[in-house]
Amino acid sequence: MSDLDQRLRDLLNDRAAQAGPHPPLPPDLQEVSALPWWRRRPQWVLVAAAVTVTAVVVIPLALVDTGSTTDPMTAAQAGTWIDEICATRPSEASPSNQAVLDMDVVGAGICQWRNPALLDPTVTIIATQGLGVQQTNELMWFLRNAEHGTPDCPLSHDPRDAGYFVMLQDTAGRTWQVTVPDTAECGGFTLNGEPYWTSGFVDWLNGIRPPVVAPKTATKSLVDTLECPPHFLTGAAIYDGSGTGGAATPEEALTEILRIDFRKEGWTNEDFQTLTYSTSEITTGIKENPGGWTALIRITQGSDDTWIVGETATCQQRSE
Amino acid sequence: MESLEDMVSLHGQGLFRLAFLLAGNHHAAEDLWQDTMVKAHKQWHRVVAADHPNAYVKRIMVNTFTSSRRGRSSSEVTSDLSAFDGEQVGTDPASQVDERDAMWRLLQGLPPAERAALVLRYYEDLTDRESASLLGCRPSTVRATSSRALARLRAQHLTEGRLSP
Numbered sequence: 001m002s003d004l005d006q007r008l009r010d011l012l013n014d015r016a017a018q019a020g021p022h023p024p025l026p027p028d029l030q031e032v033s034a035l036p037w038w039r040r041r042p043q044w045v046l047v048a049a050a051v052t053v054t055a056v057v058v059i060p061l062a063l064v065d066t067g068s069t070t071d072p073m074t075a076a077q078a079g080t081w082i083d084e085i086c087a088t089r090p091s092e093a094s095p096s097n098q099a100v101l102d103m104d105v106v107g108a109g110i111c112q113w114r115n116p117a118l119l120d121p122t123v124t125i126i127a128t129q130g131l132g133v134q135q136t137n138e139l140m141w142f143l144r145n146a147e148h149g150t151p152d153c154p155l156s157h158d159p160r161d162a163g164y165f166v167m168l169q170d171t172a173g174r175t176w177q178v179t180v181p182d183t184a185e186c187g188g189f190t191l192n193g194e195p196y197w198t199s200g201f202v203d204w205l206n207g208i209r210p211p212v213v214a215p216k217t218a219t220k221s222l223v224d225t226l227e228c229p230p231h232f233l234t235g236a237a238i239y240d241g242s243g244t245g246g247a248a249t250p251e252e253a254l255t256e257i258l259r260i261d262f263r264k265e266g267w268t269n270e271d272f273q274t275l276t277y278s279t280s281e282i283t284t285g286i287k288e289n290p291g292g293w294t295a296l297i298r299i300t301q302g303s304d305d306t307w308i309v310g311e312t313a314t315c316q317q318r319s320e
Numbered sequence: 321m322e323s324l325e326d327m328v329s330l331h332g333q334g335l336f337r338l339a340f341l342l343a344g345n346h347h348a349a350e351d352l353w354q355d356t357m358v359k360a361h362k363q364w365h366r367v368v369a370a371d372h373p374n375a376y377v378k379r380i381m382v383n384t385f386t387s388s389r390r391g392r393s394s395s396e397v398t399s400d401l402s403a404f405d406g407e408q409v410g411t412d413p414a415s416q417v418d419e420r421d422a423m424w425r426l427l428q429g430l431p432p433a434e435r436a437a438l439v440l441r442y443y444e445d446l447t448d449r450e451s452a453s454l455l456g457c458r459p460s461t462v463r464a465t466s467s468r469a470l471a472r473l474r475a476q477h478l479t480e481g482r483l484s485p
Contacts, residue, residue, distance in 0.1 A: 020340075
């Protein structure tokens with residue numbers, strides 16, 4: 001036994017002896033059990049009130065301030081554009097027009113994801129893999145610059161970022177997926193697994209074709225496992241944050257996804273409260289904001305015992 | 321064991337000591353105690369059905385502790401090492417008390433899961449497998465958590481010159 005082991009053992013036994021007698025059980029435990037939490041912990045009412053005021057006043061202001069990187073398309077615009085894409089052979093489409101439109105669609109999805117107030121019901125980012133807000137913004141930045149003929153290389157080259165994708169879905173259930181290839185070489189993208197990276201954006205754009213992934217397949221499985229509360233609509237955005245892998249504890253994984261994905265929204269660790277900790281492998285965090293949006297986060301322990309953010313979904317509260 | 325009152329009369333003191341070591345002070349320990357007892361009361365049919373009812377209640381307590389502290393864990397900071405004088409610990413009782421206080425504060429600065437892992441190992445004398453059962457994780461996770469906590473304590477303690485390398 002090491003020096004530290006012995007000292008810890010001595011210390012804990014010494015302190016335990018100072019604990020004193022245990023408090024009595026409440027005289028009527030049944031009654032206490034039935035009390036709602038705000039009766040048993042009245043101080044949290046004040047905390048909740050303070051959080052609510054902060055959320056009502058600060059978060060909307062922050063959202064207005066940060067805004068979006070591009071205006072979302074209207075439902076009609078997006079629907080029309082997607083119909084055009086599907087009806088047109090990719091090689092005959094106009095890259096310049098599509099460049100603008102596609103960037104807007106991505107932007108619409110991102111805005112919707114990051115800013116529920118800008119929700120466009122037509123086009124939705126339904127899943128991303130390993131693509132955080134920052135990386136998504138980098139992708140959009142790339143698209144924007146490529147459109148103007150100045151492709152640069154803003155994307156991370158960290159090999160751990162390989163294979164991230166954005167998946168879009170329209171109201172017809174069609175799914176669109178944009179993937180960044182393993183090498184993340186400048187100008188390189190794949191669409192549905194096929195590489196278009198020699199001349200960058202135009203090749204990628206010309207490669208648009210019906211999706212390989214069956215519509216809604218991925219969405220359903222993720223939403224089902226996240227079990228949004230019944231008074232919430234699911235599916236505004238679902239995010240696979242496995243890029244945050246390697247955390248030693250669930251807390252670290254949650255902190256990481258907060259740092260990457262939610263910090264810009266003004267959310268903090270304290271905004272998330274653990275609802276369930278049902279097994280050794282799942283932790284679900286939840287954060288509700290006054291706009292009726294909820295983020296559910298599933299944290300999963302991997303085979304190497306590290307913790308990753310498995311899935312995240314945001315859900316919108318039903319209006320009725 | 322027919323009721324929660326029976327269990328408390330048999331194991332209450334041990335449970336409260338565990339609560340105290342986890343929570344770190346009397347007020348928090350009493351809160352943790354009450355929350356645990358309320359939950360145990362609500363789930364009493366499961367408690368009595370368990371092979372070891374006392375262990376089941378300990379599990380409730382540990383999970384209540386780690387869950388309730390989860391939101392705050394990232395804001396926790398370790399003790400301010402500059403507050404300590406860094407002198408080598410001698411053999412006089414005063415310095416031993418000082419050393420234990422310092423160690424206690426370092427322990428309180430650990431993330432909840434790490435603190436719980438150490439308390440279960442060194443106070444409850446549980447094996448990694450038994451701790452894993454209480455913490456709701458795998459034994460390998462307990463080992464990793466414990467060794468990480470020990471490494472952190474050792475590094476901070478060495479910084480203070482209070483521990484032999």
